[in-house]
Amino acid sequence: MDERNVLEIKNLHVIYETDQDTVYAVNGVNLTVKKGKTLGLVGETGAGKTTTALSVMRLLPKKIGYIKEGEIGLDGRNVMELTEGDMRLIRGDTVSMIFQDPMTSLNPVMTVGKQIRESLELHKHGRSEKEIDARVDEMLEMVGIPASRRNDFPHQFSGGMKQRVVIALALACEPKLILADEPTTALDVTIQAQVLQMMNELKVKLNTAMILITHDLGVVAQTCDDVAIMYAGEIIESGTAEDIYEGKQHHPYTVGLFGSIPDMDSKAKRLNPIPGLMPDPTHLPAGCPFAPRCPRCMEICKETKPEIVHFGTHEIKCHLFSGDEKGSEPV
Amino acid sequence: MRKDIQAEQAVNELEVKKRSQLGYIWFRFRKNKLAMLGLLLLAAMALVCITAPLYLSYEEDVVTQHVMEKFSKPFSAGHILGTDRYGRDMFARIVYGGRISLTMGFAIVALSLLIGGTIGAIAGYYGGIVDNILMRLMDILLALPQILMAMAIVAVLGTDIKNLLIAMTIANIPKFARIVRSAILQIQGQEYIEAAKACGTRDPRTILRHILPNAIGPIVVQATLQIAQSIISLAALSFIGLGVQSPQPEWGTMLSEGKQDMMLYPFVVIEPGIAIMLAVLSFNLMGDGLRDALDPKLKN
Amino acid sequence: MLKFIGKRLLTMIPVLLGISLIIFLIMNLTPGDASGLILGEGATKEAVEELREEMGWNDPVLVQYGRYMVNVLTKGDFGTSYISKVPVTQELSERLPNTIKLAVGSVALMVLLGIPIGILSAVKQYSIVDNITLLVSMLICAMPSFFMGLCLMLAFSLKLNWLPSIGSDTWKHFILPCITCCSVHLAQLIRMTRSNMLEVIRSDYVRTARSKGATERRVVFGHALRNALLPVITVVGLNLGAMLGGAVITESVFSISGVGTMIVNGIRKKDTPSVMAAILLVAVMISVVNLVVDIIYAYVDPRLRSKLK
Numbered sequence: 001m002d003e004r005n006v007l008e009i010k011n012l013h014v015i016y017e018t019d020q021d022t023v024y025a026v027n028g029v030n031l032t033v034k035k036g037k038t039l040g041l042v043g044e045t046g047a048g049k050t051t052t053a054l055s056v057m058r059l060l061p062k063k064i065g066y067i068k069e070g071e072i073g074l075d076g077r078n079v080m081e082l083t084e085g086d087m088r089l090i091r092g093d094t095v096s097m098i099f100q101d102p103m104t105s106l107n108p109v110m111t112v113g114k115q116i117r118e119s120l121e122l123h124k125h126g127r128s129e130k131e132i133d134a135r136v137d138e139m140l141e142m143v144g145i146p147a148s149r150r151n152d153f154p155h156q157f158s159g160g161m162k163q164r165v166v167i168a169l170a171l172a173c174e175p176k177l178i179l180a181d182e183p184t185t186a187l188d189v190t191i192q193a194q195v196l197q198m199m200n201e202l203k204v205k206l207n208t209a210m211i212l213i214t215h216d217l218g219v220v221a222q223t224c225d226d227v228a229i230m231y232a233g234e235i236i237e238s239g240t241a242e243d244i245y246e247g248k249q250h251h252p253y254t255v256g257l258f259g260s261i262p263d264m265d266s267k268a269k270r271l272n273p274i275p276g277l278m279p280d281p282t283h284l285p286a287g288c289p290f291a292p293r294c295p296r297c298m299e300i301c302k303e304t305k306p307e308i309v310h311f312g313t314h315e316i317k318c319h320l321f322s323g324d325e326k327g328s329e330p331v
Numbered sequence: 332m333r334k335d336i337q338a339e340q341a342v343n344e345l346e347v348k349k350r351s352q353l354g355y356i357w358f359r360f361r362k363n364k365l366a367m368l369g370l371l372l373l374a375a376m377a378l379v380c381i382t383a384p385l386y387l388s389y390e391e392d393v394v395t396q397h398v399m400e401k402f403s404k405p406f407s408a409g410h411i412l413g414t415d416r417y418g419r420d421m422f423a424r425i426v427y428g429g430r431i432s433l434t435m436g437f438a439i440v441a442l443s444l445l446i447g448g449t450i451g452a453i454a455g456y457y458g459g460i461v462d463n464i465l466m467r468l469m470d471i472l473l474a475l476p477q478i479l480m481a482m483a484i485v486a487v488l489g490t491d492i493k494n495l496l497i498a499m500t501i502a503n504i505p506k507f508a509r510i511v512r513s514a515i516l517q518i519q520g521q522e523y524i525e526a527a528k529a530c531g532t533r534d535p536r537t538i539l540r541h542i543l544p545n546a547i548g549p550i551v552v553q554a555t556l557q558i559a560q561s562i563i564s565l566a567a568l569s570f571i572g573l574g575v576q577s578p579q580p581e582w583g584t585m586l587s588e589g590k591q592d593m594m595l596y597p598f599v600v601i602e603p604g605i606a607i608m609l610a611v612l613s614f615n616l617m618g619d620g621l622r623d624a625l626d627p628k629l630k631n
Numbered sequence: 632m633l634k635f636i637g638k639r640l641l642t643m644i645p646v647l648l649g650i651s652l653i654i655f656l657i658m659n660l661t662p663g664d665a666s667g668l669i670l671g672e673g674a675t676k677e678a679v680e681e682l683r684e685e686m687g688w689n690d691p692v693l694v695q696y697g698r699y700m701v702n703v704l705t706k707g708d709f710g711t712s713y714i715s716k717v718p719v720t721q722e723l724s725e726r727l728p729n730t731i732k733l734a735v736g737s738v739a740l741m742v743l744l745g746i747p748i749g750i751l752s753a754v755k756q757y758s759i760v761d762n763i764t765l766l767v768s769m770l771i772c773a774m775p776s777f778f779m780g781l782c783l784m785l786a787f788s789l790k791l792n793w794l795p796s797i798g799s800d801t802w803k804h805f806i807l808p809c810i811t812c813c814s815v816h817l818a819q820l821i822r823m824t825r826s827n828m829l830e831v832i833r834s835d836y837v838r839t840a841r842s843k844g845a846t847e848r849r850v851v852f853g854h855a856l857r858n859a860l861l862p863v864i865t866v867v868g869l870n871l872g873a874m875l876g877g878a879v880i881t882e883s884v885f886s887i888s889g890v891g892t893m894i895v896n897g898i899r900k901k902d903t904p905s906v907m908a909a910i911l912l913v914a915v916m917i918s919v920v921n922l923v924v925d926i927i928y929a930y931v932d933p934r935l936r937s938k939l940k
Contacts, residue, residue, distance in 0.1 A: 059841055092843035099842075104835035109857050109933055118853075119843045153933045169843065471649035474914050476876025479894065483657050483910065486898040563775045570777050571883045571895050583775075590781060590884075594789045604778035612773035 001073040006177050006209045007033040007056065007095075012070035014051050014060065014233075021282040025051040027233035027289075029070075030308075031211075033177065033226075038203065038210040040224035040241075042217065042257070046278055048233040049213045050100075053179040057097055058087050075176050093123040096170040097179040101186050102162035106154040112165045113150030116140070119172040139168040143198060160191035164198070171202060178203070178210045184219070196223060217261060221245060229254055232279055232289035239314035249311065251318050252294045288319070296320060356548075359624035366620020372613035380429040387423045395419070402596050415585070415599050416592055424580035425606045431581050432610060435496065435565055436558040442500040444554055447507030454508065455515030466512070469505040477502045478564060485573050495574060499561060510553050548625040555618035559611040566607055582607050636926060643918045650914045651907070655696045658903040659688075699907070710904030714896065719908045722893065727912070730889035733878050736805050737813035738871060745817045746860070749824025753859075754851060756829060764825075768818040776877050780811035780884040797886040804887075812881045816870045823866055827859035834858075861932055868924025872917040 001008050014026035026048045033039045041049050054060050055067055058079065072079040075094050082090070096119075099105045107115060113136055120132045127135070137147035143164040145157075154162055163183060170178060180199065184192040200223055203210055212224060220227055221241065228238035229251065237244070237251040244254070256274035276293035279285055285292065291301040300319050309321040360366055397418030405413040405421075412421035454465040472480065481502040488494035566583030568574030575581035577588065582603040589599035683689050687698065702708045709719040752764045771779070784807060787794045795804050831837065832855050840854050879891030886892075890909050897905035929935045 057842060059838065088844040088846060090844070091841070097842045099835060099839060101835060105839045107836040107840070107854050107858070109861075110854070118840070118845070122844045122849075153937070155934050156937065166839070169839075467645070471646050471653065474646050474650055474918060475910065476872050476879075476913070476917070478876040478879060479910060479913065482879075482894070482898055483654055483906075486657065486901075486906075559773070566775050567777060567880050570775075571880060573895065573898065583777075586778060586781065593781065593785055597785055600778075600781055600785070604774070604782070607775055607778060608770070608773045611775075612769070615769065615773055 001076055002032075004034055005032050005073075006035045006075055007031065007211075008071075008073040009052070009056070010071040010073075012052065012055060012072065013068040014048070014055050014065065014070075015068055016051075016061075016065050018064065023281045024284055025065075025233055025281060026055065027284070029230070029233070029235050031228060031235065031238075033209050033211060035176070036207045036209055037225040038212055038223055040220035040227045041211055041213045041230060042215065042220055042227060043230035044215060044278060046281065047230040049230055050181050051233075052230075053097060053181055053211060053213060056177075056179060057091055057095060058082075058084075059091075059097075089123070092119050092170075092175070093173045094175055095177045095179065096173070096175045098163075098166055098170045098181065098183045100182040102159055102166055103186065105166050106162060108154055111151045111153055112145075112157070113140070116150075116165070116169045116172055119169045123173045125173075135172065139172050140165075142171075142202065143168045160187050160195060163187060163195055167195070167199060167202070171206065171208070174206050175208060178208055179213070180210055181213045182215070183212075185214070185216075192219075199223075217257060229257070232284060233281065234289060234317065235315075236290065236317045237315065239311075243311075243314035247311075247314055249314075249316060249321060251290075251316050252296050252320070253290050256293075256295075288317075356624045360620050363620045363623060365616050366624070369613040369616025369620060372609060373617065376429060376610060376613065377433060380426055380433060383423075383426045383430060387426060389427065402592070402599075405598055405602075412602050413596075413598055415589065416596075419578075419580075421599070421602055424585060425582070425603060428580040428582045428585065428603065429606065429610065431492075431575065431579070432562045432565060432607075435492075435499075436562045436610075436614075438496055439499045439503060439561045439565075440554050440558045442496070443503035443557075444507050444550070446500070447504035448511040448550070450504070451508035451511030451513075452515055455512035462512075465508070469508050472501070472505040477506075478567060481564065481568060482573050485568065490573060490576055492575065495565065495568070499564060499568075502564075503557065503561065506557070507550075507553070510550055514549055548621075552618050552622045552625065555614055555621060559614035559618070562607065562610055562614075635929065636922070639922050639925065643922070646918065647911070647914060651700070651911055652696060654907055654910050655699060655903075656692060658901070658906055659692050659695060709908040712897075712905045713902045714900055714905065719904045722905065723890065723908055723912060726889050726893055729887050730875075730878055730882070730891060732805055733808055733812060733881065733887065733889060734871070734875060736809035737816075737874055737878070738867070740809050741813040741817045741820055741870075741874075742867065745820030746824050746863070749821045750828055750851070750856070750859075752821065752825045753828030753832065761825075764821060768821050771814050771818040774814070776811050776815060777880050777884050779814050780807065780881060783807045783811060784885070804885075808881050808885045808887060811884065812874060812877050815877070816874055819870070820863070820867065824859065824863055827862060828855060831855045831859040861928070864924060864928050864931065868921055868928075871920050871924075875913055875917060 009029055009031040012026050012029040012031075013024075016023040016025055029048070029052055031039070031041075031052070041052070043049050051060070051065070054065070056072055056074065056079065058067075060066070067080065070080070074090070077090075079087075079090075106112070116136045116139055117132060120127065120135055124132075136150060140147045140150060145161060145164055145168070149157075154165070157165065163186075167183070183199065184195050187195060196219060199210075202208075212220070214220060224241055226238070226240050227244040228235050229244075230236070231253050237254050239247065244250075250258075253274070259272050260274060262271060274293060279289055279292065285302070286305075287303045288294070288297075288301045288306050291297050294301065298319060304319075306317050306319045307322065308315050308317045397414070402416060403410050403414040403418075405411065410420050410422065412425065414420055415424070450465055450469070454462040475483075481498045484498035484501055485495060488497060565574060566581065566586070569576075569581045569583030570587045572587065575584050577584055585603040586600055589596075589603070593600040687695060690698075699710070702710070707720070709723075711718050712722055715722055748764060752761045755761050787807060794806055795801070798804055828851075832850075837850055837854055840850050845853070878889070879894060881887070882889045882891040883895060890912060893905055894909045894913075896902070897909065
């Protein structure tokens, strides 16, 4: 595993098995997150972003979610080879997760102080009780909540403040990687901005790497160093923020995504959604998963899966570019 | 005007969907093995009980005492389940007891659902003082355990079957009033009711057309489970002597009669007991199955 | 909090009054009276009339009710039982301990067995333990309590001779009755605890706890349990009322001399004073228990606690 990376996912395949069907949630995902950097993972609902994050922590729902194949390298260790006991030591300590809905992510009958404390108690690292108490207060202050509120219950806080508590308990042990799953989607737009800014500052201060899962391209532009765009369980385009926002070539899906953002200045009367829906994850098409909706679909797209084409750091998984490479070899 | 018609059409479409929703619910029910078992069990029992007069004689088998044959063991000549202390055929008594229990169960629930449901519907729909008064009344009825309430009423009216029906219905009314009321309150808050009202549908129409079909699900589940409860309560009342009287073959009465002989002849007590269990089990299984079929998310 | 309690106590009063009125009307609007009981079967018509005048049974019902309530509220006099000729309050105080022992024993059994089994069943969902538990619960729910009582009596008392079958002298006498009385409610409690636990274990905050690296044990006991048990408190409280009703039946099965048998006998023989007092007592007990349960619940759930402050 490369020293500069905190997370390396190679060829990840994850399925959900129910009584009736098998859902192919993640199909051959490769992801890299550099130490101290933020990767934006973008995609529609159902693209497999949350599943990927849960896989890193091996928190897939028991008896339903399985990692069928793939390697996950986290901070120099192979996650797939660890025992459950080892994983528990890692969870919350090396990697932690911030979930989407702050309203339900906190235990309603436990004080927020105690919940933050729990992270620290589970990963003591030789801290004394007093030190733990001090750290709890420190975390609260860090996220902008007065430490005197440590004995209040979650229902006594607003949505935005609840999310800050969640962030506090995720950061309490100074993890090397944070998985933030749409942390601001459930919040008001004004609060969104505050929380994002706070997360950025903390990230810089603690030198933590982050995967920010979102469907909001604007947020990605503000906060992310690298971007990966996910569709139907595959990464169809990735690169640095410049690659994605200022690059000349793009996957047709990305084009559609950018095109669908409402523009304040234009006089258009209708929005431009991408027509159609994501394919049924229980019956994925052969060939490129975007083919049925792609305005530039060719015959080969329907039959063969495209290879990843490299343009330096910019990678696109599309047949349109197979011949266009500049000096790199296909994987 | 045009908007009115459009809204009406939209509501009609929803209703069409509802009809196939019924089919969908039945499909899910069918898939549930336990629920189907309950249904089959009930069907079998009902069949045996309904056709009883065809192959059994009430006078001969159930009531007349044949002292010479008393306590015949099960599987003895002419008596599959044996006879009791008065020589009466156990099988015949249990089957006729079933007629009593099943009909009473249905009747009690049907009546109390009708009366209690109407009370609850009125309380829920109109709210305010009407709601308050009606629910206080229900609270008074509920302050006593159902059994005691039924016992007290039976004390007044006597232990005739008709009066038992009245007593147990009254004891059950508050439960259904509450269930229907809360179902209506829940649905009233939902937006499609506001939409219907905005279209100008008149009050009773709103209740019947829009609220009831959605509220019916949980109510049917409760009703099924209550039939089981009523069968047990009837047997309990009869057991302590305040229900169906001898020589009528109610299962509870049979249990109390058999108690004195159970040491030597346990079958006299075990057979009616198992009959009660089978009847109650079938309704419970069906009720649970309906509950799961109506909302698979609740299945645990 | 005090306001909450005060309000609840206030609403209890009209309910109790309502019950007393209803029961009194029920007992006195019925044809026939207890003259046969008091004077014996062969009493003359004149003697009966005289008795009726003396007892005030010829007065309008509501007047009789008023007289009764005045006696109760001012002198604590609930009358004398026509059957036992003993003041009702005295008879009640003799019988009440038995019923309370039965009720408390049943509740204790129900909670001590029901909650752990429910948790175990949930944590080991779909395992053999779980399936057996569900099966047995279902069968128990289908069994009327008195049938279970008779079967237990048959098995453990008459055939095996391990436990006494009737009476109420020693604690051993209460084992079978308590099991009988609580069995259905035990089964329901198990199912409810199980389903609450299952639901809570799938909740988001449990996922958060796991993401911190919590062990399964911590998740179950530290997070899931308290949340799953909150609704159980209310249900246990509600079931207590039904259990008291069931105690009546259980007392009959095991010939325990308690409040329940007092009611049953009183109804059969039209012993109005006994029935009134006993039923009122039951109603008061149930109301008080409901109030206590509500208070406990409000105290234990922090969301309600802050609302009530």
